[in-house]
Amino acid sequence: xxxxxxxxxxxxxxxxxxxxxxxxxxxxxxxxxxxxxxxxxxxxxxxxxxxxxxxxxxxxxxxxxxxxxxxxxxxxxxxxxxxxxxxxxxxxxxxxxxxxxxxxxxxxxxxxxxxxxxxxxxxxxxxxxxxxxxxxxxxxxxxxxxxxxxxxxxxxxxxxxxxxxxxxxxxxxxxxxxxxxxxxxxxxxxxxxxxxxxxxxxxxxxxxxxxxxxxxxxxxxxxxxxxxxxxxxxxxxxxxxxxxxxxxxxxxxxxxxxxxxxxxxxxxxxxxxxxxxxxxxxxxxxxxxxxxxxxxxxxxxxxxxxxxxxxxxxxxxxxxxxxxxxxxxxxxxxxxxxxxxxxxxxxxxxxxxxxxxxxxxxxxxxxxxxxxxxxxxxxxxxxxxxxxxxxxxxxxxxxxxxxxxxxxxxxxxxxxxxxxxxxxxxxxxxxxxxxxxxxxxxxxxxxxxxxxxxxxxxxxxxxxxxxxxxxxxxxxxxxxxxxxxxxxxxxxxxxxxxxxxxxxxxxxxxxxxxxxxxxxxxxxxxxxxxxxxxxxxxxxxxxxxxxxxxxxxxxxxxxxxxxxxxxxxxxxxxxxxxxxxxxxxxxxxxxxxxxxxxxxxxxxxxxxx
Amino acid sequence: xxxxxxxxxxxxxxxxxxxxxxxxxxxxxxxxxxxxxxxxxxxxxxxxxxxxxxxxxxxxxxxxxxxxxxxxxxxxxxxxxxxxxxxxxxxxxxxxxxxxxxxxxxxxxxxxxxxxxxxxxxxxxxxxxxxxxxxxxxxxxxxxxxxxxxxxxxxxxxxxxxxxxxxxxxxxxxxxxxxxxxxxxxxxxxxxxxxxxxxxxxxxxxxxxxxxxxxxxxxxxxxxxxxxxxxxxxxxxxxxxxxxxxxxxxxxxxxxxxxxxxxxxxxxxxxxxxxxxxxxxxxxxxxxxxxxxxxxxxxxxxxxxxxxxxxxxxxxxxxxxxxxxxxxxxxxxxxxxxxxxxxxxxxxxx
Numbered sequence: 006x007x008x009x010x011x012x013x014x015x016x017x018x019x020x021x022x023x024x025x026x027x028x029x030x031x032x033x034x035x036x037x038x039x040x041x042x043x044x045x046x047x048x049x050x051x052x053x054x055x056x057x058x059x060x061x062x063x064x065x066x067x068x069x070x071x072x073x074x075x076x077x078x079x080x081x082x083x084x085x086x087x088x089x090x091x092x093x094x095x096x097x098x099x100x101x102x103x104x105x106x107x108x109x110x111x112x113x114x115x116x117x118x119x120x121x122x123x124x125x126x127x128x129x130x131x132x133x134x135x136x137x138x139x140x141x142x143x144x145x146x147x148x149x150x151x152x153x154x155x156x157x158x159x160x161x162x163x164x165x166x167x168x169x170x171x172x173x174x175x176x177x178x179x180x181x182x183x184x185x186x187x188x189x190x191x192x193x194x195x196x197x198x199x200x201x202x203x204x205x206x207x208x209x210x211x212x213x214x215x216x217x218x219x220x221x222x223x224x225x226x227x228x229x230x231x232x233x234x235x236x237x238x239x240x241x242x243x244x245x246x247x248x249x250x251x252x253x254x255x256x257x258x259x260x261x262x263x264x265x266x267x268x269x270x271x272x273x274x275x276x277x278x279x280x281x282x283x284x285x286x287x288x289x290x291x292x293x294x295x296x297x298x299x300x301x302x303x304x305x306x307x308x309x310x311x312x313x314x315x316x317x318x319x320x321x322x323x324x325x326x327x328x329x330x331x332x333x334x335x336x337x338x339x340x341x342x343x344x345x346x347x348x349x350x351x352x353x354x355x356x357x358x359x360x361x362x363x364x365x366x367x368x369x370x371x372x373x374x375x376x377x378x379x380x381x382x383x384x385x386x387x388x389x390x391x392x393x394x395x396x397x398x399x400x401x402x403x404x405x406x407x408x409x410x411x412x413x414x415x416x417x418x419x420x421x422x423x424x425x426x427x428x429x430x431x432x433x434x435x436x437x438x439x440x441x442x443x444x445x446x447x448x449x450x451x452x453x454x455x456x457x458x459x460x461x462x463x464x465x466x467x468x469x470x471x472x473x474x475x476x477x478x479x480x481x482x483x484x485x486x487x488x489x490x491x492x493x494x495x496x497x498x499x500x501x502x503x504x505x506x507x508x509x510x511x512x513x514x515x516x517x518x519x520x521x522x523x524x525x526x527x528x529x530x531x532x533x534x535x536x537x538x539x540x541x542x543x544x545x546x547x548x549x550x551x552x553x554x555x556x557x558x559x560x561x562x563x564x565x566x567x568x569x570x571x572x573x574x575x576x577x578x579x580x581x582x583x584x585x586x587x588x589x590x591x592x593x594x595x596x597x598x599x600x601x602x603x604x605x606x607x608x609x610x611x612x613x614x
Numbered sequence: 615x616x617x618x619x620x621x622x623x624x625x626x627x628x629x630x631x632x633x634x635x636x637x638x639x640x641x642x643x644x645x646x647x648x649x650x651x652x653x654x655x656x657x658x659x660x661x662x663x664x665x666x667x668x669x670x671x672x673x674x675x676x677x678x679x680x681x682x683x684x685x686x687x688x689x690x691x692x693x694x695x696x697x698x699x700x701x702x703x704x705x706x707x708x709x710x711x712x713x714x715x716x717x718x719x720x721x722x723x724x725x726x727x728x729x730x731x732x733x734x735x736x737x738x739x740x741x742x743x744x745x746x747x748x749x750x751x752x753x754x755x756x757x758x759x760x761x762x763x764x765x766x767x768x769x770x771x772x773x774x775x776x777x778x779x780x781x782x783x784x785x786x787x788x789x790x791x792x793x794x795x796x797x798x799x800x801x802x803x804x805x806x807x808x809x810x811x812x813x814x815x816x817x818x819x820x821x822x823x824x825x826x827x828x829x830x831x832x833x834x835x836x837x838x839x840x841x842x843x844x845x846x847x848x849x850x851x852x853x854x855x856x857x858x859x860x861x862x863x864x865x866x867x868x869x870x871x872x873x874x875x876x877x878x879x880x881x882x883x884x885x886x887x888x889x890x891x892x893x894x895x896x897x898x899x900x901x902x903x904x905x906x907x908x909x910x911x912x913x914x915x916x917x918x919x920x921x922x923x924x925x926x927x928x929x930x931x932x933x934x935x936x937x938x939x940x941x942x943x944x945x946x947x948x949x950x951x952x953x954x955x956x957x958x959x960x961x962x963x964x
Contacts (some may be wrong), residue, residue, distance in 0.1 A: 084617040097902040172899045178864055179847040179901060185784065186901040272865025273803040275813075276784070276846035280806045286864055288848060322724070325736040331746075353850065353860045353897075358768035362761040369753045369760075374877035376749040377742065379713060385740070386720040388733035393657040393725070401721055405665060407674075408713045409903035411708035415753070418762040423699045424691075424767060425684075425857040428850065428897040466642070467635035470657070472830055474664060483667050489679040495898045499905040505893050510682055527624060534628045544643065568647070587732035594731055 035553045039149075041141030042569040046148050047127035048459065051475040053155060055533060060159075063108035065104045066526050071095040073519025075501050075512075082426045088425035097500045099169040102188050104276045104498060106162070108173030109196070113443065115204055116306040116446025118151050118157075120448045121245075124309055125238040127455065131560035132225025132232050134577050136570045140214035141210050150206035154199045161195035170195035172498065174299065177270040181262050184277045189546045193468070201485070204253045207245050221483050223559070225579035229333075230598065232558050232583045233326060237312025238332050238342045241305050246342070250536015255294030257431050262286070296347035303440045304343040307407075308336060309448020310380060314400045316583075317450050318382055320556045321397035322389030323594050325584035335374035337382075352423045361420040379404065387503055390587070390594070396554075397580035399450035402477045403443055410439025411482075413488065431491020434484045442480045449473075449532070456536075457553055461566045462543030468535040472528055477546075479525035557583045557597045579612055581606075624866065646803040652726055656724035665718030670710070684855060685885055688892065688913070689924055692857035694763045699717070701759055703754055733813050767858070771871040775837035776919070778830060780894075782842070782849035782862040785903030787894065788812060792925035793823030810846060814932075822933040825926045830876055830894060830911040833919035839871045850898035855881070860898055877913045 040046060041335065050349050070079065072555065078093035089099035126144065130137055138144040160166040170188025171180035183190040218239045247349035258269040270291040271283035319326040326332060346368045352361050413435040416422045426432060456464050495508045502508040546553060552561040564576050575600045702732035764895045779790040779798050790812065792798040799814050799821020804814035814821050832838045842851050844862035852859040860870040896904055910946050
């Protein structure tokens, strides 16, 4: 089967082989800015993502200061952030703005663009043996739409009435009426424009990823010889393509309600002493449109991380990923189920109880493919020969936090339990651990693992260890106690708990959480310092050690810093799946995909068939 | 100055870590591969220790903090939810403990050794089938239990339920009771104005004995139907000790019912806290005052409730006390036509 060479692949290779000869003139602008090289676009996504992660993380520190020390004043913060901190104390409107922007930035700009944008761009062509994306130009547009979207969102922070403050879910009527909250004025308009641009960016990227995976695989690279990273990124792109347009429709209708006086989401509203003329709309409709993207969005965030973790765990434990096909079908299962569970975010919205039962069923079913993945990762480590480094540590940390955050999904996905825990800190704990921390861990693992391929140098391992252990412990210290707050009924999105006797008993834990959040945030700055330092001064990857992790996948067959086109000569030919680790009993403990099958292996294949 | 110092401290801290790490990295490169196996082993040990510390601390802290969790459910519905939580707790804790132990044990046990080669083990159909089917069975049990209880919570409201009309707006609650006829006066959004924010139709006779209350007084062991609406943005009526909540949606009335089982006085004894009050809060972000929407709930005996409601309805009915006098006053002043009388009704002060 591996020997079958498709004509398309051959033609494709012939067409591209002379690429090196007609080198176009490289200027600063077309190499670094308006570049069509997928590797440079990946770096652009990564840098922008890191910028946003710092902003998003900083915002969480600012509102954690309020929650941890509600009575203290911090004149220093007033100097730095002006009227967000009047008299050194965070203003409630600013608090809700920071919470909203933290969510928006982290979910969309960091974990969608920064994570999947970076690694889909970087890994898909390199791991399937393609010269570049199917359309380099659309790929470039995808980044620049994201950049524009970032500019608009960043600008919204400086609007006098503040950026959007209705929560990252921007439920109308709060987000539709400037009378309801100052952030729903210009700030919300900019939020919607920014998201519309962002969705454009995601769709262009996604179309490219799907087309590239389906059409540009090198000779011999059957679908079932693709690394799990590519599988995960492929399904991620499909999810994005099918769900983001629905959010766009919601956003457009919300823009109509806000500026044209339509009533898609508004009805019978009396605010500020006035009855408004909206009639017949439904705020619940918006929630359906939002969560039809919003839930698949969490899989957009976590699937690329899962894919990278599968790859990294196999490579560094020197063992084939256990149950390769089961891993692919579990991703497929998660993808399909992910589309029919959105209303579990709406159990308490007045939803028909029958719908609640259906969404409970599908939601809990997702635990099955997720459990399969966890058990397969564990079995991959079992009897491995595990090399520990920053990349594999973060991959192992991923499995730990994915379990910790995943099991509470079985609580919240159950409509009955959700009645009690809905909109409490239990929810905050759950989704931060399972899609925040886990996705970040996957991203870090990916950055440490592929940094040498991205920049031709290694990151500093000592700083990597500090980064890992502080972040790993710190994340548990931040988010684990939030389960207890939730079990005590403490609601999320509260500026202060003083008003309620039931909620004000956690001053001590809130201080611990805030202190840990500050420590973890500063540790991320260590990562950023390491990242920037290593780009210029890190230990160099030399051309006699092109494959530092002894990995099987194709990206390590390229030169130290591959040019546009990735392989200087012909594209590599693939003969085997990417997980032949420790298959040989002697010699190297890995067999790259480019190594032809031995006669014995061919015999085995034939006997199986 | 202090702002500058703060930033400087953080920057210096990062630089210190950077410098130390540079030195450590240099040392590692100089030593070469000679002690790679040992340092890898140390790292494995640290990782496993950290993993087990997290596991033990995460479990042990449950017992430290469980006294602060919500007390016994104060409603029948809460008891059903609690039992669902207990079942789920059992299964998820088991999975959490087993998988975390395996994960961190493997990390140490199978750390790199130059004498060994990893075990070639790409697949095992039976094993994979087992850990697809077993979770599927456990989840089926949880789904069945969950859906059963869910339908119990959202079952038809019993006919003997007392009714409270809760209206949410930025940033307060309005509690309206149906009075002695146990029927609320009709509401009509077109009648809403600043004097009649709820848009109560005072021409509807059912509204005449309705009264407003500061505290939510409800009887124990009697079903309570909460009719919910919102005037401006989304809110959520959260009765935390009764473990029930429901969104308040402008334009779309919602409802929930529950049966309180513990009076305020009994709960004070249970918690040994004479100050204890049941509280109602808002659980859906509604703007800058979201965290301030509090009402006290008083659970009393059915007799006490009936007595209180009867007195309120007789002495405090909004129509007789506020709307009617105003109507009378305007009638006395001028010989009103029926249309201006209606206008007076709708603008009666709230």
